Amino acid sequence: MAAVIRTSGLTKNYGGTVGLTGLDLEVTAGTVFGCLGPNGAGKTTLLRLLVGLLHPSQGRAEVLGIDVAHDPDEVHRRVGYLPGDFRAYPDLTGEEYLRFLGDLRGGVDAATVEELAERLKLDLSRRIGALSHGNRQKVGIVQAFMHDPPVLILDEPTSGLDPLMQREFLELVRGARADDRTILLSSHILTEVEAVADVVGILRQGRMVTVDSVEDLKARALRRIDLTFGHEPPMAVLAATPGVRELRADGRRAHLVVVGSTADLVAALAPYRVEDLVSHDADLEEIFLAHYAEEG
Amino acid sequence: MSVHVYRKTLRDQRRAVVGWGAAVALLVLLMAALWPSVRDIFDADLLAAYPEPFQRLFDLEAMATGAGFLNAELFSIILPGMFIAYGVGRGARLIAGEEQDGVLEVVVVTPLSRTRLLLEKATGLATGIVGLDAVLLVVTVVGSIVIDMAIPIGHAAVGAVAMVLIGVQHGWLALAVGAATGRRTLAVAAASAVAVAGYALHVIGALVEAVAPWQPLSPFTQAIDAGPVSGTVPVGFAWLAITALMVVAAAIPLFTRRDLVTA
Structure with missing residues (x-):
């Protein structure tokens, strides 16, 4: 064209x-x-x-x-x-x-x-x-x-x-x-x-x-997610989930970053009691970070 | 041919022309009203009391006539100053002012070329000044009749043309500098500096013999040396018109080839 x-x-x-x-x-x-x-x-x-x-x-x-x-x-x-x-x-x-x-x-x-x-x-x-x-x-x-x-x-x-x-x-x-x-x-x-x-x-x-x-850009985007569990966060499971990065625990809460789709994470969370889930929109700076992370 | 920018330039001046026209009318009528008492006191003895260069500069001998009185009191500095101020203020606003206000950007991104934009604005400004001048001419003629100043219409018209020319020349200079640079303050400053320099040359040329040969270069000299309310149309008028046109022509390539500034 x-x-x-x-x-x-x-x-x-x-x-x-x-x-x-x-x-x-x-x-x-x-x-x-x-x-x-x-x-x-x-x-x-x-x-x-x-x-x-x-x-x-x-x-x-x-x-x-x-x-x-x-x-x-x-x-x-x-x-x-x-x-x-x-x-x-x-x-x-x-x-x-x-x-x-x-x-x-x-x-x-x-x-x-x-x-x-x-x-x-x-x-x-x-x-x-x-x-x-x-x-x-x-x-x-x-x-x-x-x-x-x-x-x-x-x-x-x-x-x-x-x-x-x-x-x-x-x-x-x-x-x-x-x-x-x-x-x-x-x-x-x-x-x-x-x-x-x-x-x-x-x-x-x-x-x-x-x-x-x-689509490709979104697949590469980073999304910051805060999870609040009804119990201790299953850190080992989260760490093993594809796309999860920068994982850290804070009492019953877990903070993490997901690259691209959140489908794997949601599936991994199914057996657990998640009381609250806050997803922060991937902002530009995070997309840049993802982009540079890939380049690097 | 449609001239929408020209029409808008005129429309934008409506109020200003009325306001400035009222000021010009008031000034002329006030001066005309003073004329009878001046005429009665102005005799040869009073004239002789002034040094000779001053007599020349202000054409004091002519003060004994209505035309000479108006030339000395109004047409030598106050009216040229007003026409210049009007022209420069408006001229600087038309492109540089609109550009700095951010309103020109969308107008430039239309099929209208920048050259055409500049020319329509220049013509609009000149028309506005002619409108202001029409007020001056009418009031001068009416004042002359009412107060019995014995100024022929033709002489008043020459004086009025002188004001148009000096106003348009400086106004177009401000427009051109604004178009070339996009900076309104610079446009006002440059045109004002030229006006002050021109007036200084006109005055010093009359007082200092060594400067006298350069005096004809002054727009003031070109505009008002013959009166300007008088029966002669001086060659200086042609110079004023030619330099005004040249200034606008010089601005065209500068305006079309430069970046527009953002608000």
């Missing part, structure tokens, strides 16, 4: 510091690509390079076969972009603002805008300056989707949205994928990317340290 987004040796230096180093990336049509990484890893730099807001120090970026640095306006025509820190003219209402941007795109179907606003429960008649952070973010999402672009580039799109709206947003992304559109979104929240992405790339210190399917 043809790559919709392709970068080769894409590098961005800011003065002395490195934003992104030698990135080779291919995102195929109809894919949701989740770009994960802690703050400062280079996610925003990558996304801003892809829409031509930044110019590469080396290498190149192509969207739909168009060199971004060479013909940014043609790329802009085909892309919906949501910046990481979306800001809009505070004196305009949502409706005025979206009409202005739509006009710059040669006109946008008003029905599409209305439908998007309705799905996100966004009141377009209010001044943007009077909106809450979450509602402003919704304006940003609407402007990215409203012209039905074949490519969507979204930087931390769910920032400021309440859980209900986050779910609605993920539905929007799934709908776009169903229409064979290509979406690249960045996040520092694994569960969000997990919920919607087909492929995940992890950036760290300006380098893409891994690109993998969500």
